[in-house]
Amino acid sequence: MTEALQPAPTAAMLAIGDELLSGRTKDRNIAHLAGVLTLAGIDLKEVRIVADDERAIIEALNALRDRYDHVFTSGGIGPTHDDITAEAVAKAFALPLIQHPEAMDRLARHYAARELPFTEARMRMARTPEGASLIDNPVSVAPGFQIGNVFVMAGVPSIFVAMLDNVLPTLPGGPVMESASVACPFGEGDIGGPLSQIQKQHPAVAIGSYPRFDGQRYSTELVIRSRDAQALAGAREAVEAMVAEMAAKS
């Protein structure tokens, strides 16, 4: 239904980590990014989850950065051997992997202040492709980075959220998507026909239908989305009239 909407910047997410694919960790960053981008007027079009596998990361990243305005990655930028995101991103861009001077400086000061050794492992967290700019990490210092249209961020949710807060104000957003929600006491099987008619008559909105099942019967939440407030109001009226008419008949 996306073709019904006004154009807006597009985005994709690449979540990286064996633990997401083994079921050990439930991802919490995808839903957060989705909500935040919607509010910012940026269309999240695709998400991919891949393992800590260099070839898989490179291939997915190149597909996504080619296709969408912005790509956000999560995970794989810590200090251990399985943190290979920075290296994979550098290879995807065919750029040398360097120790970013400003990142080295921030980390060195951070560990010196805590009288902790600045180990080789910790220095891994300063690696970026040449030419990257840093994304601040107010939680635990080790920065993310931006290279081209790709924003490389941590997988730990509190840090992912903080980094995203730093990135979002720098992005041009489209007109913000507005939405209206209509509760419908009928199941999708009852409303599918008339709802489809309303969608056809209101091409500037996207109407989604989300079934709820309480173990006995279905009800539906009908969500109408548009970047055009007038079109939204018109479609909402039509949907509400449909629900009222069905309720009167039943």
Place this chain on the structure above:
Amino acid sequence: MTEALQPAPTAAMLAIGDELLSGRTKDRNIAHLAGVLTLAGIDLKEVRIVADDERAIIEALNALRDRYDHVFTSGGIGPTHDDITAEAVAKAFALPLIQHPEAMDRLARHYAARELPFTEARMRMARTPEGASLIDNPVSVAPGFQIGNVFVMAGVPSIFVAMLDNVLPTLPGGPVMESASVACPFGEGDIGGPLSQIQKQHPAVAIGSYPRFDGQRYSTELVIRSRDAQALAGAREAVEAMVAEMAAKS
């Protein structure tokens, strides 16, 4: 690290739905599938989330079914206009979309027994590519289907889980992956170096390191995975010795 492991059947998931990308709905099926496949000895290698957009579904499905042994989809098989998964899957396989006779029969009986009209919208739920076999839906009758190596299932979590329970026993699993977990009171920056050495010395296991941050300091959970119980035990011993040695020094 996957190259260190014994070969096992591979799988991908394709989660379909605008609501997952707008932040309106948090996906719950990916983590469930990941956990269940791991127990079954099947490697989940990649997940993609796409919108209710025919071209996006077709493209992702064809990429995934070509690359992995099994593909599991969720979402888009209900009765409303935005449920376009069956049609997109048929197009991806270049097969005609039919009303599956057995699915029509099950649905007709279901609605007749409840004195509900078998509407055109409801008949949409009987659509499959020609040659598909049905996946039972013990929750609400409307079936999923299998075509080739693709299993098309509902997005409603209770139904997804039930359909998956019906599918899994039909798949050949590989040797089951076993895992051991070692709690480590040190952050990744402290253990990165020695852990990397242990990983190199134990190529038949995959060692993952998962940081925890309590707002003040990091600790780590170290997870060792292998399909070879003896290799797992050896690596676990080495990791525990590393943690004990660091604790003695600190």
